[in-house]
Amino acid sequence: MAFSDIMKQVVNGTEGALGALVVGLDGIPVEEYSVSSEIDLQSMTVEYSTLLKEIEKGSQISELGTTKEVTVIADQAMIMLRRLNAEYFFVLVLKPEGNFGKGRFLLRMSVPKLLKEF
Amino acid sequence: MAFSDIMKQVVNGTEGALGALVVGLDGIPVEEYSVSSEIDLQSMTVEYSTLLKEIEKGSQISELGTTKEVTVIADQAMIMLRRLNAEYFFVLVLKPEGNFGKGRFLLRMSVPKLLKEF
Numbered sequence: 610m611a612f613s614d615i616m617k618q619v620v621n622g623t624e625g626a627l628g629a630l631v632v633g634l635d636g637i638p639v640e641e642y643s644v645s646s647e648i649d650l651q652s653m654t655v656e657y658s659t660l661l662k663e664i665e666k667g668s669q670i671s672e673l674g675t676t677k678e679v680t681v682i683a684d685q686a687m688i689m690l691r692r693l694n695a696e697y698f699f700v701l702v703l704k705p706e707g708n709f710g711k712g713r714f715l716l717r718m719s720v721p722k723l724l725k726e727f
Numbered sequence: 728m729a730f731s732d733i734m735k736q737v738v739n740g741t742e743g744a745l746g747a748l749v750v751g752l753d754g755i756p757v758e759e760y761s762v763s764s765e766i767d768l769q770s771m772t773v774e775y776s777t778l779l780k781e782i783e784k785g786s787q788i789s790e791l792g793t794t795k796e797v798t799v800i801a802d803q804a805m806i807m808l809r810r811l812n813a814e815y816f817f818v819l820v821l822k823p824e825g826n827f828g829k830g831r832f833l834l835r836m837s838v839p840k841l842l843k844e845f
Contacts, residue, residue: 648791653791663781673766673771673799673801673802673803673804673806674801674802674803675801675802676799676800676801677800677801677802678798678799678800679797679798679799679800680796680797680798681791681794681796681797682794682795682796682797683791683792683793683794683795684791684792684793684795685790685791685792686791688791710828
């Protein structure tokens, strides 16, 4: 299954999802699927990829090992970032009232499918 | 109820919890309750408070508003950070196999109780 199809499944299966991205740790998106123009996914992702690097550094220093998942709940959106491999993350963005648990579940389930595409 | 009692309730009520802290955005802990020596809560928190500031900056730039909650799932631990007010966060640290959902619930429920103590 193509990246875009897997991303569609996750986004369309999650109530309140705004979009999804596969993105490198350098912040460059590989693929994007958006169902809303409310949020600029790409510019948001560039900001958060800087965070990912910081979080990774924090985890290493605190000897917590590799970061597997990060979620940020802000006033305007919920962002879930799930590690795919050493270089790439899958990002799901939801409205504040979106179904967080469902998104998290579908995001996790989609990781092995996405990894087959690398 | 004192800070320490509220923190005990959250930690003891969450399967796999290692400890909890009330910490300033500057990384200085106000109160700490730990049930394990597996992880150095304080040094970990200093690292993560830097992250909090970065995340806050990222949220502002991406116009997502104030950050309310951040969770980081790493190989060795799960860390949940919940905003109390403009200056302070409540941090809960769990084992990787700990009850994430329960911790998240108790952490949220404890916020109004903690706020009464400020």
